[in-house]
Amino acid sequence: MSGQAGGASARTVIEVEHLTTHYGPRRILDDVSLSVREGEVFVIMGGSGSGKSTLLRYLLALERPTSGRVRLFGVDLHSARAAEIMQLRKRMGVAFQGGALLSSMSVGENVMLPLREHTDLDRRTMQIMARLKLEVVDLAGFEHLMPAELSGGMVKRAALARAVVMDPKLLFCDEPSAGLDPVVAAALDALILKLRNALGMTVVVVTHELDSAFNIADRIVVLDRGTILTIGTVDEVRRCADVRVQNLLNRRLETADLDPEAYLQRLTRDTSH
Amino acid sequence: MATEIRADADRSLAQGALSRLEQLGRRVAAAVSGLGFGAALFIESAFWLVMGRRRRQPVRVAAVAEEMMQVGVRAIPIVTVLSATIGVMLAIQGIYTLGLFGAESRVTIGIALSITREFAPLITGILVAGRSGSALAARLGTMNISQEIDALRVMGINPVRFLVAPSLLAMLVMLPALTFWSDLIALAGAGVYVSFELGISMAAYADQLIEVVSADDIVHGLSKSVIFAALIALVGVVNGAAVSGGAEGVGRATTRAVVQAITAIVITDMLFVFVMTRTAT
Numbered sequence: 001m002s003g004q005a006g007g008a009s010a011r012t013v014i015e016v017e018h019l020t021t022h023y024g025p026r027r028i029l030d031d032v033s034l035s036v037r038e039g040e041v042f043v044i045m046g047g048s049g050s051g052k053s054t055l056l057r058y059l060l061a062l063e064r065p066t067s068g069r070v071r072l073f074g075v076d077l078h079s080a081r082a083a084e085i086m087q088l089r090k091r092m093g094v095a096f097q098g099g100a101l102l103s104s105m106s107v108g109e110n111v112m113l114p115l116r117e118h119t120d121l122d123r124r125t126m127q128i129m130a131r132l133k134l135e136v137v138d139l140a141g142f143e144h145l146m147p148a149e150l151s152g153g154m155v156k157r158a159a160l161a162r163a164v165v166m167d168p169k170l171l172f173c174d175e176p177s178a179g180l181d182p183v184v185a186a187a188l189d190a191l192i193l194k195l196r197n198a199l200g201m202t203v204v205v206v207t208h209e210l211d212s213a214f215n216i217a218d219r220i221v222v223l224d225r226g227t228i229l230t231i232g233t234v235d236e237v238r239r240c241a242d243v244r245v246q247n248l249l250n251r252r253l254e255t256a257d258l259d260p261e262a263y264l265q266r267l268t269r270d271t272s273h
Numbered sequence: 274m275a276t277e278i279r280a281d282a283d284r285s286l287a288q289g290a291l292s293r294l295e296q297l298g299r300r301v302a303a304a305v306s307g308l309g310f311g312a313a314l315f316i317e318s319a320f321w322l323v324m325g326r327r328r329r330q331p332v333r334v335a336a337v338a339e340e341m342m343q344v345g346v347r348a349i350p351i352v353t354v355l356s357a358t359i360g361v362m363l364a365i366q367g368i369y370t371l372g373l374f375g376a377e378s379r380v381t382i383g384i385a386l387s388i389t390r391e392f393a394p395l396i397t398g399i400l401v402a403g404r405s406g407s408a409l410a411a412r413l414g415t416m417n418i419s420q421e422i423d424a425l426r427v428m429g430i431n432p433v434r435f436l437v438a439p440s441l442l443a444m445l446v447m448l449p450a451l452t453f454w455s456d457l458i459a460l461a462g463a464g465v466y467v468s469f470e471l472g473i474s475m476a477a478y479a480d481q482l483i484e485v486v487s488a489d490d491i492v493h494g495l496s497k498s499v500i501f502a503a504l505i506a507l508v509g510v511v512n513g514a515a516v517s518g519g520a521e522g523v524g525r526a527t528t529r530a531v532v533q534a535i536t537a538i539v540i541t542d543m544l545f546v547f548v549m550t551r552t553a554t
Contacts, residue, residue, distance in 0.1 A: 060427050089429035100424035103415075114428050117330070162428075270285070 011038040013170055013202045019068035028054045030226040041203045043213045046223035056206050061085050092170040093163030099155035101147040108143025111162045133161040153184040173205045177212045189216050311507040318441045321434040336439040344405045345447030356455040359392050360462030368470055381481040384463045389490040393455040398501035401448055402534035406505040409440055410530035413513025414523040441506045448502035449495045497545050501538050508534040
């Protein structure tokens with residue numbers, strides 16, 4: 001199903017080394033290191049609060065790492081100048097969880113937006129290119145609608161069309177199947193694979209849906225409470241002996257660490273001031 | 274045992290004081306960083322307006338026009354109604370007050386100077402803060418929580434150039450324009466009442482206006498409205514950008530934007546008047 005794992009070349013597109021991040025005093029990511037190879041579908045998996053969305057923000061260069069390194073296409077985000085990050089962004093596309101289509105523009109204008117801002121093409125050409133991508137995601141004829149008039153699945157597909165309109169080398173999808181019924185979710189997974197094969201992109205998918213992850217991934221990283229539990233191919237992750245990974249895969253609740261002292265302290269702590 | 278309890282109590286008192294101090298510190302830091310953020314936004318917007326075209330990332334004329342429509346043109350009816358009302362109100366009060374000294378005929382100068390120097394810019398500013406400053410905060414806040422701002426950034430589109438600069442420019446152009454319109458309407462409204470009440474013709478009233486109102490008075494009012502425009506836009510943007518916590522957060526930011534903008538307008542007005550009248554005399 002996942003296909004071309006062996007076909008992925010050895011060149012790395014994303015390198016993360018010892019990334020540690022904080023939100024206020026709370027540590028979100030703890031010494032995360034991974035690399036994503038060219039042409040593969042790499043899935044970042046984990047439950048809520050595992051730090052996967054935070055990791056994505058760093059990969060998207062929305063935050064600058066303070067401790068550790070993140071390199072995209074060999075460019076270190078910590079020391080990169082604004083112009084360099086701008087160039088990087090033209091080579092990547094992002095489909096956000098809620099679509100994040102600009103609500104003041106029609107679907108067609110949304111898909112055309114990156115072209116309008118970054119190219120000198122005339123309007124007619126841009127329209128054709130946007131329609132091409134809308135055809136791919138099966139939304140032909142919907143370009144005049146406003147985002148508010150679309151269903152959840154259509155918004156996600158339109159967001160995908162916008163993400164790939166510049167033919168990026170690197171595509172990020174944040175929770176592509178969240179909030180969709182199983183049939184639509186499966187169709188969206190298939191669409192991501194189709195896009196990867198057609199455009200030869202590297203794809204990074206953030207998800208908490210196991211089925212979706214196993215369907216599309218070449219390799220998976222499993223995050224829990226900000227640390228990496230395991231990285232590997234679908235089979236390797238399935239076979240992983242780590243009890244926390246198995247708990248996640250089998251949808252088992254984790255047995256909480258029962259430290260009676262800490263438990264008592266949590267209950268009696270005075271938070272009135 | 275007793276001393277232990279006493280020590281515990283002392284410690285929690287000290288902690289309480291410390292945490293209150295810490296809260297105060299955080300608030301002050303947040304306020305200062307808000308001010309700094311506003312100033313940075315202003316500078317960055319100005320940069321994109323001037324340099325955008327050369328960097329091949331222009332501020333879109335269409336976006337500015339759309340904002341001007343929203344901020345300026347669509348506000349004309351309400352500005353007209355309020356200004357006319359204020360003009361008539363000032364005429365009534367002026368005639369009554371001066372009537373106490375039997376000096377009704379001198380009412381024009383009072384009306385003219387209060388309108389051009391104070392009422393028109395202030396009322397228009399407050400109105401636009403309520404109409405457009407809040408809308409700006411709500412729009413940016415909604416875009417923020419639906420990740421539209423993030424989406425712009427990852428598409429390589431600078432949100433300040435794309436969203437803030439057009440709003441700021443539209444506000445800087447349209448608020449003085451609306452203020453000038455307000456000047457005209459309020460003076461006309463006052464004129465209708467004065468000519469009716471004191472039995473002078475509109476032409477005679479207009480002659481009096483030309484005699485007493487100098488260009489300086491108009492410019493004084495319009496200069497203030499330019500400052501108000503920047504305040505309204507930046508307060509709206511800063512509050513919108515700081516939204517967290519979903520739809521409720523958007524509502525809170527919207528309210529805060531209006532309250533802060535009006536407060537900033539009134540205080541700035543007082544400072545401006547103080548400085549200008551001091552230097553004039």
